[in-house]
Amino acid sequence: MIYKRSSALFAEAQKVIPGGVNSPVRAFKAVGGDPIFVKEAKGAYLYDEDGNRLIDYINSWGPMILGHAHPPVVDAIIDKAKKGTSFGMPTEIETEIAELAVAMVPNIDKIRFVNSGTEACMSAVRLARGYTGRDKIIKFAGCYHGHSDSFLIQAGSGAVTFGSPNSPGVTKGTAQDTLLAKYNDLQNVESIIRSNKEEIACIIIEPVAGNMGCIPPVKGFLEGLRDLCNANKILLIFDEVMTGFRLAKGGAQELMKVNADIVTFGKVIGGGLPVGAFAARSEIMDYLAPLGPVYQAGTLSGNPLAMSAGLTMLTELNKKSEIFKSLADKTEYLHKGIASVLEEENIVHTINRIGSMISIHFDKDAVVDFDSAVKGDNETFKKFFHGMLDNGIYIAPSAFETWFITDALTYADLDITIAAVKKVAKTL
Incomplete structure (x- = not known):
């Protein structure tokens, strides 16, 4: 060619x-x-x-x-664009897509929309730290959760491709609070938890890894993580930026029959426009401002074009x-x-x-x-x-x-x- x-x-x-x-x-x-x-x-x-x-x-x-x-998505974007592209104020469509997402996904009561998967994962970890009062997180080598500082520790995908899995610009202090585990190795996670008693706020994981190629969890791995989190008062975060609304209507939680405490979304939920989201049960989500002390904001969050595209996409997936x-x-x-x-x-x-x-x-x-x-x-x-x-x-x-x-x-x-x-x- x-x-x-x-x-x-x-x-x-x-x-x-x-x-x-x-x-x-x-x-x-x-x-x-x-x-x-x-x-x-x-x-x-x-x-x-x-x-x-x-x-x-x-x-x-x-x-x-x-x-x-996809014609219905394109039509929805065009119709919404004619009425204005951004307001920085609440719109009814934000509630409509939130209600649909909450209805489709198991174990979530509330959802907040942001502008990217990176922003969703960054916000989810901040929320987990605020909710638990703990600082450290566990992530897995090869899993990519966006380019926030906490995640650029053996991050897979682009980081591996370009030979710098620990990016310059990430401070030592930030790196020290990110504990690196081995994917599909429950014993390794157990040993990390034992060495950091009552310091770990959350475990964040791609329930199906997608940034070292496609790597599904081995039998019992996600279930084991759920048990470890329950036993040690650690929040389990599923990064479903890739798997959400793709593997099933309710994403990996539905497919694997394992519930996370916080779930992050992106990609499909925006119908192709820049969108991210994070969701959890009410008692966790209510720690977010303006209800709670954990601050998170975004001028373009809930953008009407993105919400329109996402709502149209999810509606079709939900019906079919x-x-x-x-x-x-x-x-x-x-x-x-x-x-x-x-x-x-x-x-x-x-x-x-x-x-x-x-x-x-x-x-x-x-x-x-x-x-x-x-x-x-x-x-x-x-x-x-x-x-x-x-x-x-x-x-x-x-x-x-x-x-x-x-x-x-x-x-x-x-x-x-x-x-x-x-x-x-x-x-x-």
């Missing part, structure tokens, strides 16, 4: 934007080459500035669960629960097709999948945590990425990212993708 215009646009962008991108993983540094500049998208397809059509497997990193430019089975079936079909091709070509690999999240790891061993994720053959991934791109398939430009499936994909699209994998596999 030809990417002359994308390359020219990237050269221009680098003059005025650090690295030429507004989020590091977009820069293609992990895979080499220049990033693709998108002109427009529709359904399951991206159309770049050079006129190429690409089947999309990142879907804006998750929110386009029903496809790009069969979408989640359709997504899972398509992802399973893709998994089996790719696995069959890679096995036929004797390509060493492991595929992880849950619901509509999937990732390919070029390693023979099971990928269950950060250490096993980074063992994958990155050089093979680079060749695979560019081979797929040359065949009209756009996957995440990093070995440490999940693919997100959209229901707009047809089985014909999946067959084209599997055929592309077969063609690329012969070159690996």
